Amino acid sequence: MSYISNTDKERKEMLDVIGVKNFDELISNIPDKFKLKDYLNLDEPLSELEIGKKMFNIVSKNICLNRSNAFLGGGIYDHFIPAAVDAIISRPEFMTAYTPYQAEVSQGTLQAIYEYQTLICELTGMEISNAGMYDGASAAAEAILMASRKNRLTKTLISETCNPAYIEVIKTYTKGVGIELQFIPAKNGVTDIDKLNEMMDDNTSSVLIQSPNFFGNIEDNFEIEKVVRKAKKALYLSAVDPISLAILNAPSEYNADIVIGEGQALGNKPYYGGPLFGFLASKMELSRMMPGRIVGQTTDVDGKRAYVLTLQAREQHIRRDKATSNICSNQALCTLASTVYMCLMGKKGLQEVAELSMSKAHYLAEEISKINGFSLAYTQPFFKEFVVNTTLEPDYVIQQLKEKNILPGIDLSCYGYKKQLLVTVTEKKSKIEMDSLLNALREVK
């Protein structure tokens, strides 16, 4: 079904008005040799009933997180989402609306973005947030470009403890545009600050540190910031887990210049890795360099409070090749989900989520380290993720636990870390579920 309203009779009436006999006359200017003679070679069309059955069969081949006891994270997190979030984002008023360029009939979307910006500023301690980016990785890449626009320098230092997916995307975005990437080595699971100190100089444009980092460890942002400030113009880019910020330092407390992160954990389902959304916030002095949309408060001609897309002179539809970014569509509905989530949870709820995740992760880490053949890789403070050294191959452990429907963590060997598992715990994990993982690990031979 192609969801077309008009009947053959109506189409005929319309063609008569246009003054043609048939559709082909309308496209007579397209050279005949280009025109397809047959329909596209796609499957035979299905009715709504049939596609429902087909989809049921296909998705049955997936094992979802709810049907397994999974401890997966590494950037995508399975936090609890109140039902009210989907009740709002599935409203067509939000879901099928276009980008809010016509402010007078888009106040709902615009005010929601303004509230989102406020919440992100509260969370990060920054002064301005944009309306969202594609994901944490592209937000990190755009933050590096933003810093380089500001200080007109190109040397960029990235900690090796950053999420490898971020690093991959950063490489794609910065290749061939004059940015020089250098990687700060890790030491005991955190950024090696002495090495950073050696690498810093006045040509340094920015330094990107993730905390909690890819291994779950909390970086000493205060010490790092001191080193960053030794360089004249270098900007401090901080990648964060938004949930952690309910109990860990707001990046403003360690004087970060630009804060980015993956926002999925705030009210968005994992959905096999997408859609996600990135957040990007900064000090006010960087506002003109910011990529993406920004909503501002203003008034209408009657003096009534109103919201509108603002600072548009940065954007592609005005500045074209001189724009701060090419971004147009972002991940608006995902940022709306995060807005609803943050409002529902409030200050106390988000703190509870963070505390539950952290304390449960610490319980699990402590107990795993007591099991023969498993030990904690690092001794750093961590949030909700930690790395476990295994004497057996992680893949073997994963296969052993598969029969019990347990996914113990991410095998880090594909990132070059041999015999290591990254284990993640959120508030959704009960002690019973964690104990069943522990029992299963004890039985691995």
Place this chain on the structure above:
Amino acid sequence: MAQLIFEKSRMGRKGYTLPKNDVNIDINKSIDSKFLRKQDLNFPEVSELDVMRHFIELSHMNHFIEKGFYPLGSCTMKYNPKSHEALVRHPCLMDLHPNQPQESVQGALEIMFELQKDLSEIAGMAQTTLQPVAGAQGEFTGLKVIRAYHEHKGNHHKNVIILPDSAHGTNPASVALAGMKVVEIKSNSKGMVDLEALRSVVNENTAGFMLTNPNTLGLFETQIEEIAKIIHSVDGLMYMDGANFNAILGIVKPGKIGFDVMHYNIHKTLSTPHGGGGPGSGAVSVREDLVKFLPCPLVHCKDGEYYLSFENEETSIGRVHSYFGNFAINVRAYIYLKMLGGKGLREVSENAVINANYLMKKLEKTYLIPHNHTYCMHEFVASGDWQKEKCTKKNDDNTICQIKTLDIAKRLLDKGYHAPTIYFPLIVHEAIMIEPTETESKQTLDEFITAMLEINEECINNPQIVLNAPTNTPVRRVDDVKAVKELNVRYQK
């Protein structure tokens, strides 16, 4: 105007429940207090009912497809079927982690594999990456592929992308982000690519040519064969911006008319919801010898088993997304294609083109159509110039009363319509770009035509009502100068 959620906050109110902590761990013992948050977190304290009422109140201030016609040129605001929404909300799609073992996500991989295949067939190309999450990221990806192609051949000097002055703003912005240079050429008097202008800028540095076809005037670029010949003669590549693909589905295949790379706007052409600005999806299709440059992984299938292939990692441009793109959006596109099939897709474009031509025919006596080639494709660009000329007069107090396209657009809001795209493309004075899409009925179009004709009457007989519009929207014209001058981007107590 609605209160902000922060203004509704009451200390101690809450909108969530969470289980009690069932482990006995004091986190304060496991972390130095210097790492703990010091500053207050001023989130609203509200009940679930407060939150629901608040966002429902906001939702009432939006225009959306189910409320009314959305004739936004270049945006393809077609109806988004509800079955897609119901089917994509299955736990075995929502609750999949991207790091799950591949044998536990065979259904997800099958959907991606099939969509890669179907999009490649529609484009007439060899392979498709689903990783780009938006049209602009698709452009970036495609342009990086073009650059990789030249660098792979050692042609590092080929770094200039030519595009017409009718191009979307994202095109030149994406070229810059991909580290290449833009050369813009003027369109000819017919609104088409000017072949002489093109020839005069093509040289050994030409990396490629970027074209929307049908172009942003809603016209099929009939000289496409000659354009491709000129670009290919210097080993440049032809890039198609798929923003207007809704016009030619199943009519022509971009890969068979000279294009080498293209991106889809899945959220336009394949009917996934726009979400108030996203998430969309910007899949990129390429010809055979460019497949090795696409982002990894692609989904392959061997003996009935689907897997993520990293075989092109050495030559790939690298990743553009943390994982596999906007999976949930791509699932909707998959469902759409399985429901439409080849016949349905052809009907989409036929009806989109008929609807646009009908509207143009009915409006062409009242509104100037600057590049009127008798027929358009799925959209057309009108102009407010006649209204501007007719309705410029001096008021008694010597102020000038002059109606512009902006006023016409705002008056449409009063009549329950979303405004068309205005002041784009840049090559048309006072542009009004109208795209009805295939899902709208003749009745809706007739009502819209009536509204447009009424507005023209008002421009002549009652210009003040047009100049003052809108008056029955949640807010009236907003002061965007003030928004910049008195920048206020977050609520502060």
